Amino acid sequence: MKKCLHPLEHTVSIKDVAQRAGVSISTVSHVLNDTKYVGSELKMRVLQAADELHYQANTLARGLKSGRTNTFCVLVPSIVSVFFPKVLRGMQMAAAQSGYALTIYETGESLEREREIIQQLRWQRVDGILLSTSCNPETDGAYLEELRNLSINDKRIPVVFFEVAPGEGLDCVTVDNSRASAEAAAYLINSGRREIAYISAPMRFAMGKNRYEGYLKAMQAAGLEAKPSRYWEGDYSPKSGYECMRSLLESSESFDAVLCGNDQMAIGALRALLEAKKRVPEDVAVMGFDNNFPGTLVSPALSTVSVPKQSMGKAAVELLLWRMQSGFEPPARVVALDTKLVIRTSTDANQKSEWDLNDW
Amino acid sequence: MKKCLHPLEHTVSIKDVAQRAGVSISTVSHVLNDTKYVGSELKMRVLQAADELHYQANTLARGLKSGRTNTFCVLVPSIVSVFFPKVLRGMQMAAAQSGYALTIYETGESLEREREIIQQLRWQRVDGILLSTSCNPETDGAYLEELRNLSINDKRIPVVFFEVAPGEGLDCVTVDNSRASAEAAAYLINSGRREIAYISAPMRFAMGKNRYEGYLKAMQAAGLEAKPSRYWEGDYSPKSGYECMRSLLESSESFDAVLCGNDQMAIGALRALLEAKKRVPEDVAVMGFDNNFPGTLVSPALSTVSVPKQSMGKAAVELLLWRMQSGFEPPARVVALDTKLVIRTSTDANQKSEWDLNDW
């Protein structure tokens, strides 16, 4: 492959600025980085020269020397999911504000791919990593230990987890999934539902487990049985929610509500219910999780748990910056953002629904 | 801010590999890059040493020296729009396959921000730029000329446009927006609609203009008047579609169909129509553009023009790779992907609708 940069082209470097200003390159560097006092006259000359030549420091050279690249990397399972783009926007904005660029990687929910990328990043002198991990905290302890070392113990590259809380000793921004899920279940119970089915996010991820635990807790607290035959596990996708609901319907297990691990699966489940001529919410109440806009478009509109996605992105970047400043000293910090129930017509026929027409 | 890399840590460099293998660093470099013949015995030793030390070349140093970074940058107006994530996924996959990383930037439809980012990229030695531009080809000719120079004339950084065709002499992947829009209008006309309103994407962008031109062409061809009082311009967002339709309704202009510049605005318009107790499609047919999944969730489901989003991303990366190999010689290449009409219940009550439950 040909070199893109034409050999005749001369990109303006720090040398050119130095020459034009009639000073040494170190003086230029110091002026531009404000890293040492330089007499105001020279300073002026340097700034003017840099300006006239449209000088832009070469990031690679700078990174090579300084060990910093002003770049954060985010790893998300999926970029087409409606959840992550909002988080990414929050990150993007917060990062830009602090002068960092954001590189986005998609892991496709593959831990192998996630590890590969992280492995690469170790040597790319990225300044920080934002990670929505696809690991299973129960079985992938060694991997988490690696990350703990990378981030805090060895003080190499700070890593902040988001969306899922992977466990002890790791910085993380999340919501209290268990509590929020318990609240959602409690709401269903309080509105008279007794046979509450559950369509779960993948249980190999902490999020799936935590949300399920919340459901169990609420059922127990109400003295209700969480029958295993009313439990099906999906994979986050609308399609999987549809299929879980089909299975549930075919099992002829009775149920008067279904709580889902996310909105996408809830929408799939809703579709299956409507096709089976069930009345929602009269026969079956449907509840999602995350509060993504598609839930407002379907009919009946989806009740759900609101998760502050953009704030989560912002908070994750802020935690990263804090960790960098804090000098990598334990303990780890876990930021838990607030959730709130959003009740629409899929659980309460008296609500009236509005389509969410903002930000998509 | 503290350096992230602990000073005591010694990251393994090419030197360590050379030492361990008992060869010179240039031999290591040549083995690893396969850039010169090296005896099989030494080759083995080098590869083994690199493996044992988990050596990963430092991308910054490599980029500094070689002028290449194995990185492409994409600029999109919005990352939360449902359109772009699919394109990004196509790019991501194609780039990864060729060993390139993808950095994503959001311009927020601000040309100023777009220029800033491009300006930065010039000095960051990215290997290629993928650009969904927010410029107005009519008034921003100078900017496009700059990009033409950057990409083809000066052979510095190849730039491939996507989604919008910015004009002559620039590589681009798009669809024939004008033709597709004309087809959509023709379909409405053929199904008996006569007073067809138009809610436009912003006319300062080529896409908005092209789609509107297609509508005009079809109206003319059918001998119908495209009344200015039936034209409203939105900003892509669902909200703006809603507001345009409100305005149209309040204007008491009669109409029996509305063609929209994208699905989002069509969905907003649909909402306004339903709130005004109009029957869709009986009183008014509604047609979108792009075929994004939300159009299948609303009721009635949205007729639209299908745009191959993921393929567009893939094709854009392929065009970039081709441009790099081709040695930057004109002429520019424009790749136009196929579209197709997707008829659902918002224009034809006899259709039956399925929710799109895939990939979100």
Added chain:
DNA sequence: ATGAAAGCGCTAACAT
């Protein structure tokens, strides 16, 4: 207060 110079880790032209 300013400048000279040593590298950061790597590639590639040039020696051997």
Added chain:
DNA sequence: ATGTTAGCGCTTTCAT
């Protein structure tokens, strides 16, 4: 066939 070496553009220590 393998090694030596000169930078890429920058930051930063050390000298002046």
